[in-house]
Amino acid sequence: MDAEGFKEFGTEMMNFITEYLEGIRERKVLSSVKPGYLRELIPTEVPEEGEKWQDVMKDLERVIMPGVSHWQHPQFHAYLAAANSYPSIVADMLCGAIACTGFSWITSPACTELEIVMMDWLGKLLELPSKFLSCESNGVGGGVIQGAASEATFVALLAARAQAIRRIKSETGLDDGYIIGKLVAYTSDQSHTSVEKAGRLGGVKMRLLPTDEHLQVTLEVLMNAITEDKSKGLFPFYAVATSGTTNTCAFDDLEVFGDICRQENLWLHVDAAYAGAAFACEEFRYLMKGIDKAHSFNFNPHKWMLTNFDCSAMWVDNAKELEQTFEIDAIYLRHHAQGQVPDYRNWQIPFGRRFRSLKLWFVLRIYGKKAIQEHIRTHIALAHEFEQLLLKDGRFEIVAPVLMGLVCFRLKNRSNEENETLLKTVVERGKIYVVPTKVHGKYAIRFAICSKFTASVDMAIGFQEFSAAASDLFGKM
Amino acid sequence: MDAEGFKEFGTEMMNFITEYLEGIRERKVLSSVKPGYLRELIPTEVPEEGEKWQDVMKDLERVIMPGVSHWQHPQFHAYLAAANSYPSIVADMLCGAIACTGFSWITSPACTELEIVMMDWLGKLLELPSKFLSCESNGVGGGVIQGAASEATFVALLAARAQAIRRIKSETGLDDGYIIGKLVAYTSDQSHTSVEKAGRLGGVKMRLLPTDEHLQVTLEVLMNAITEDKSKGLFPFYAVATSGTTNTCAFDDLEVFGDICRQENLWLHVDAAYAGAAFACEEFRYLMKGIDKAHSFNFNPHKWMLTNFDCSAMWVDNAKELEQTFEIDAIYLRHHAQGQVPDYRNWQIPFGRRFRSLKLWFVLRIYGKKAIQEHIRTHIALAHEFEQLLLKDGRFEIVAPVLMGLVCFRLKNRSNEENETLLKTVVERGKIYVVPTKVHGKYAIRFAICSKFTASVDMAIGFQEFSAAASDLFGKM
Numbered sequence: 027m028d029a030e031g032f033k034e035f036g037t038e039m040m041n042f043i044t045e046y047l048e049g050i051r052e053r054k055v056l057s058s059v060k061p062g063y064l065r066e067l068i069p070t071e072v073p074e075e076g077e078k079w080q081d082v083m084k085d086l087e088r089v090i091m092p093g094v095s096h097w098q099h100p101q102f103h104a105y106l107a108a109a110n111s112y113p114s115i116v117a118d119m120l121c122g123a124i125a126c127t128g129f130s131w132i133t134s135p136a137c138t139e140l141e142i143v144m145m146d147w148l149g150k151l152l153e154l155p156s157k158f159l160s161c162e163s164n165g166v167g168g169g170v171i172q173g174a175a176s177e178a179t180f181v182a183l184l185a186a187r188a189q190a191i192r193r194i195k196s197e198t199g200l201d202d203g204y205i206i207g208k209l210v211a212y213t214s215d216q217s218h219t220s221v222e223k224a225g226r227l228g229g230v231k232m233r234l235l236p237t238d239e240h241l242q243v244t245l246e247v248l249m250n251a252i253t254e255d256k257s258k259g260l261f262p263f264y265a266v267a268t269s270g271t272t273n274t275c276a277f278d279d280l281e282v283f284g285d286i287c288r289q290e291n292l293w294l295h296v297d298a299a300y301a302g303a304a305f306a307c308e309e310f311r312y313l314m315k316g317i318d319k320a321h322s323f324n325f326n327p328h329k330w331m332l333t334n335f336d337c338s339a340m341w342v343d344n345a346k347e348l349e350q351t352f353e354i355d356a357i358y359l360r361h362h363a364q365g366q367v368p369d370y371r372n373w374q375i376p377f378g379r380r381f382r383s384l385k386l387w388f389v390l391r392i393y394g395k396k397a398i399q400e401h402i403r404t405h406i407a408l409a410h411e412f413e414q415l416l417l418k419d420g421r422f423e424i425v426a427p428v429l430m431g432l433v434c435f436r437l438k439n440r441s442n443e444e445n446e447t448l449l450k451t452v453v454e455r456g457k458i459y460v461v462p463t464k465v466h467g468k469y470a471i472r473f474a475i476c477s478k479f480t481a482s483v484d485m486a487i488g489f490q491e492f493s494a495a496a497s498d499l500f501g502k503m
Numbered sequence: 504m505d506a507e508g509f510k511e512f513g514t515e516m517m518n519f520i521t522e523y524l525e526g527i528r529e530r531k532v533l534s535s536v537k538p539g540y541l542r543e544l545i546p547t548e549v550p551e552e553g554e555k556w557q558d559v560m561k562d563l564e565r566v567i568m569p570g571v572s573h574w575q576h577p578q579f580h581a582y583l584a585a586a587n588s589y590p591s592i593v594a595d596m597l598c599g600a601i602a603c604t605g606f607s608w609i610t611s612p613a614c615t616e617l618e619i620v621m622m623d624w625l626g627k628l629l630e631l632p633s634k635f636l637s638c639e640s641n642g643v644g645g646g647v648i649q650g651a652a653s654e655a656t657f658v659a660l661l662a663a664r665a666q667a668i669r670r671i672k673s674e675t676g677l678d679d680g681y682i683i684g685k686l687v688a689y690t691s692d693q694s695h696t697s698v699e700k701a702g703r704l705g706g707v708k709m710r711l712l713p714t715d716e717h718l719q720v721t722l723e724v725l726m727n728a729i730t731e732d733k734s735k736g737l738f739p740f741y742a743v744a745t746s747g748t749t750n751t752c753a754f755d756d757l758e759v760f761g762d763i764c765r766q767e768n769l770w771l772h773v774d775a776a777y778a779g780a781a782f783a784c785e786e787f788r789y790l791m792k793g794i795d796k797a798h799s800f801n802f803n804p805h806k807w808m809l810t811n812f813d814c815s816a817m818w819v820d821n822a823k824e825l826e827q828t829f830e831i832d833a834i835y836l837r838h839h840a841q842g843q844v845p846d847y848r849n850w851q852i853p854f855g856r857r858f859r860s861l862k863l864w865f866v867l868r869i870y871g872k873k874a875i876q877e878h879i880r881t882h883i884a885l886a887h888e889f890e891q892l893l894l895k896d897g898r899f900e901i902v903a904p905v906l907m908g909l910v911c912f913r914l915k916n917r918s919n920e921e922n923e924t925l926l927k928t929v930v931e932r933g934k935i936y937v938v939p940t941k942v943h944g945k946y947a948i949r950f951a952i953c954s955k956f957t958a959s960v961d962m963a964i965g966f967q968e969f970s971a972a973a974s975d976l977f978g979k980m
Contacts, residue, residue, distance in 0.1 A: 027588070027589040027590055027869060028589075029521035029524070029525050029589075031589065032517065032520075032521060032589035032592070032593070033514075033517050033518075033521065035589065035590070035593050036513065036514075036517045036589075036592075036593055036596070037510075037514065037517075039593050039596050039597060040509065040510050040513045040514075040596070041510075042597070043509075043596060043597065043600040044506035044509060044510065046600060046601075047506070047600060048506050056609075057609075057611065057612050057613070059612050059613075061608070061612070061840045061843045061844045062616070062843075062844075063612065063616065064612070064613060064616035064617060064620060065616065065619075065620050065638070068620065070623070070624075070627075070638070071624055071627050071628075072624050072625075072627070072628050072867045072868075072871065072872045072875075073867075073868060073871045073872065074871055074872050074873055075871045075872075075873060076868070076869050076870050076871035076873075076874050077868045077869060077871065078869075079590065079593075079869055081868070082590075082864075082865055082868055082869060086597070089613070089617075090613045090617070090861075091613075092613070093611060093612040093613025093614075093616060093617075094601055094603060094611045094612075094613050094614075095603060095609065095610055095611045095612075096601075096603075097601075097602055097603045097604065097610075097611075098600075098601075098602055104835075105604070105610070105835065108602050108603065108604045109602070110599055110600065110602035111504070112504040112505075112506075112508065112509035112512065112513075113504055113512070113556065113559075114599060115509070115513075115596055115599040115600060116509070116512050116513050116516050116556075118595055118596070118599050119513070119516050119517070119520060119592055119595070119596060120516060120519070120520065120563070122587055122591065122592040122595050122811045123519075123520040123523060123524060123575075123587065123592060124523075124571055124573075124574075124575075125574055125575055125585050125586070125587035125811055125812065126571060126572060126573075126574045126585065127574065127582070127585045127812060131538070132533075132534075132572065133572055133574075133582070134534065134570065134571045134572045134574075135534050135536050135538070135540065135541070135570040135571075135572075136534070136536075136541060136566070136567045136568075136569070136570025136571050137570075137571075139539070139540065139541035139542065139570060140541060140566075140567070140570075142542075143541060143542050143545065146547075147547075147548055147549050148549075150547075150548055150549070151548075151549050161542070161547070173650060173853050173855075174853035174854055174855040174856075175854070175855075176852070176853045176854035176855070177852065177853050180852065184704055187706075201684065202684065202706070203680065203681065203683055203684010203685060203706075204680065204681075204684055206680055206683055206684065206706050207678065207679065207680010207681055207683065207684060208680060218833075218854070219831040219832070219833045219836070219854070220831075220853075220854045222831050223829065223831050223854075226828075226831075227661055227828075227829075227852065228706070229664075229679070229680075229683050229705070229706045272833075272835065273835070328855075334599045334602055334857075335602065335604060335855060335857045336855070336857065351703075351704075352700065352704075354696040354697075354699050354700050354703075355696070356695075356696045356749075357938075357939055357940055357941055358581075358582065358749065358750070358938045358939060358940050358949065359696070359938075363538045366538045366539075367538045367539075375653070375654065375657065375704065375852065376650050376651035376653045376654050376697075377651055377652070377653035377695070377696070377697045377700075378650075378651040378652075378653070378805075378812060378813070379651075380811075380812045380813065384567075387559075388559055390549045390550075391549075391550060391553070391554045391558070391559055392504060392553050392554060392555075392556055392559060393553050394549065394550045394551055394552045394553035394554065395549045395550065395551050395552075396551055396552060396553075397553050398549075461834075461835045461836075462834055462835060463834055463835050464834055472835065
């Protein structure tokens with residue numbers, strides 16, 4: 027494909043994309059294809075000769091779109107938001123054109139340096155403690171773009187593990203294998219599955235601590251767990267607190283986690299994958315009180331800040347801990363500026379990385395601070411609007427405080443099975459898509475505000491779906 | 504930004520991209536900026552109000568381009584190829600527009616199913632054993648797109664570790680921590696740093712075995728290492744063989760690795776990150792003889808198959824091993840088709856994933872088999888052309904067989920320091936970019952064919968650079 031072919035193809039794709047996104051409301055939000063639908067729609071092998079791009083375009087509606095669940099649909103209320111935006115898509119085009127592999131500074135200094143500065147921009151936007159900013163910590167701390175929050179949790183765990191092994195080894199002379207077998211980490215039973223997974227992959231125990239009525243781990247529970255484990259000869263070394271859980275958007279008390287982790291010498295990582303974006307707004311920063319006591323912090327601009335996946339922003343207060351964990355030397359990797367600049371391969375699990383900071387730069391500049399704040403505030407206001415509709419109806423109860431763009435609710439005085447039937451009925455009607463959770467054993471429906479196209483009318487539509495289905499199933503009252 | 508703004512911005516970006524790529528020969532291949540150059544070129548914070556996209560475009564040449572080392576430049580001969588192509592860039596636009604998060608099948612069946620089928624297409628293109636193809640193994644084996652080869656190596660190690668722990672535990676009753684401390688894996692001292700890193704992150708010993716004059720691990724060396732470790736009470740469990748090392752593009756003997764791994768019950772992973780693409784051509788498949796004995800295999804279409812990063816193709820002969828390692832349940836993740844289809848989050852480290860198979864689909868269709876084979880063959884022919892220029896000159900020696908698009912050479916009868924001076928002189932002249940390696944203690948220059956713009960003339964240019972610099976430094980003879 028030559029340059030002219032690319033421009034024609036790209037223009038046609040932009041037409042397709044704008045028609046897709048601007049007309050997305052007309053589509054069915056959840057795909058209803060059967061498993062295995064796609065294989066029979068396309069050939070079984072790579073074609074011998076190249077095909078025309080026009081033939082590829084023709085297949086998008088035939089092959090791909092029937093199997094797409096539309097995350098950008100205004101009535102997609104499942105999981106949590108997955109961002110996209112036009113500036114971000116254009117930035118990714120440039121990223122693909124430059125196609126540098128930024129494993130070290132020399133491979134394209136702009137790739138590393140724009141990332142350092144964008145992470146400072148983002149950190150300032152959230153008013154993170156200065157220890158996390160490269161520009162304010164003289165490069166001791168700093169930010170890095172990971173692929174996903176799950177990677178950030180795992181990266182922090184691996185660095186904490188390496189740190190703990192070094193420390194315990196020097197104090198006790200025990201060997202690595204023995205120490206790994208005795209390491210123990212802590213998180214709440216409300217944490218995302220990827221936190222438990224990080225423990226498993228790291229080969230260490232990850233205790234899921236029970237939560238109180240606010241879905242928080244209390245000081246007592248955390249302290250008792252640590253004391254108990256120490257008395258068993260285990261080595262507590264790492265804790266993950268969540269700011270905005272996937273289940274209900276609950277916030278751990280970072281003061282509680284922070285104080286105990288400092289006292290007991292545990293690495294505290296804060297997973298704010300979804301809700302961290304809200305700290306761009308002053309009025310929500312009370313929820314991150316205690317963040318100065320954390321060693322690492324992460325949130326996903328690719329969830330709620332208009333930036334396409336993959337863009338998971340992670341900060342650490344001491345980058346040396348990452349470098350000591352991940353760095354391995356090779357002659358072909360050396361360069362003249364080593365030591366003066368980060369080589370980001372040593373801040374992450376994979377070796378290669380692309381020029382992801384371009385997305386952030388484009389998005390932060392073209393939207394600006396005010397529009398980003400407005401995007402957050404709009405979603406939260408919509409969630410409260412939906413909450414009010416439910417409460418006014420009288421048949422529903424809200425099972426967790428609505429703090430961000432997520433409403434968790436259920437039919438009052440109805441069993442888990444009845445609530446599950448309600449959810450299934452609504453999803454089968456096909457107008458909106460939601461998934462469930464459980465709160466203290468009670469089945470609840472999660473209604474998340476996800477798309478930037480979601481508006482007030484969609485709260486009415488969503489409410490109507492639940493209200494009508496509830497009436498059909500259980501009568502008006 | 505509205506749809507019209509996107510189209511204008513995107514059109515302007517396509518113009519920029521085509522001018523950049525079609526005119527890339529005129530640029531200086533290696534960036535010469537000083538560390539920290541970028542910070543002073545841009546503001547220190549996110550702007551309050553959004554800026555015009557035109558202002559962002561204006562900054563590309565001013566801020567970004569001076570700091571880019573041009574991987575797509577025809578005289579970029581460092582590291583190994585990093586692919587890009589116009590069809591791949593267009594596919595990524597669509598990926599960004601759909602912006603689904605494909606952690607489970609239900610989140611967009613097309614995202615999972617196109618990946619399954621594309622991995623079958625790719626596996627057939629390489630003539631991989633049928634056990635690796637989903638379509639021919641009834642879904643027992645199959646492929647998955649990882650972000651990088653380093654992740655594939657680590658994923659396989661984690662699955663092998665889990666498998667080994669289960670087995671040893673059931674045989675001995677030992678606990679996990681003790682077993683992890685005694686696990687040992689094997690690879691060659693020629694392997695990529697990411698293999699050693701996988702061992703470190705997995706908390707297990709990774710032995711880098713010495714290689715013979717062909718830069719291969721011999722049967723004797725591998726067998727002796729395993730026997731020795733077993734006699735020490737260690738548990739051998741995993742081996743990584745490389746098909747095309749980063750150092751010199753050496754190929755491990757997969758028959759040797761395969762036979763011993765089968766016999767000793769080790770998981771064999773084959774890392775063909777760069778050279779695997781060449782198996783699309785029948786005449787290079789002799790280099791993967793023994794692949795049927797491997798448990799997993801990986802190569803990067805984002806290196807040498809015209810597909811943009813990140814697209815690392817990994818196959819396993821038993822997907823259950825991955826799923827058992829990575830799967831963690833949550834109520835919000837359940838769906839009606841579970842068990843009938845892969846949920847790809849359970850085949851990888853991160854939780855989220857994007858619709859990367861679109862890139863493969865576009866590239867494989869728009870190029871077709873013949874053009875892909877021609878791309879590979881052209882690069883290899885160019886490498887041989889460069890090799891001949893060096894040999895004809897008489898002053899240089901080739902230090903490793905030229906099998907793919909990489910030529911490793913040095914000045915004959917000159918010290919390591921003198922060869923290092925030659926490399927530095929050439930890189931400082933700024934016409935081409937190369938990095939060094941060491942072969943059996945001897946400093947060597949790696950000259951890789953990377954860009955799809957690289958042509959015969961660039962072999963002459965590259966040779967001229969070394970020839971002229973050698974003459975300047977050491978005289979004509």
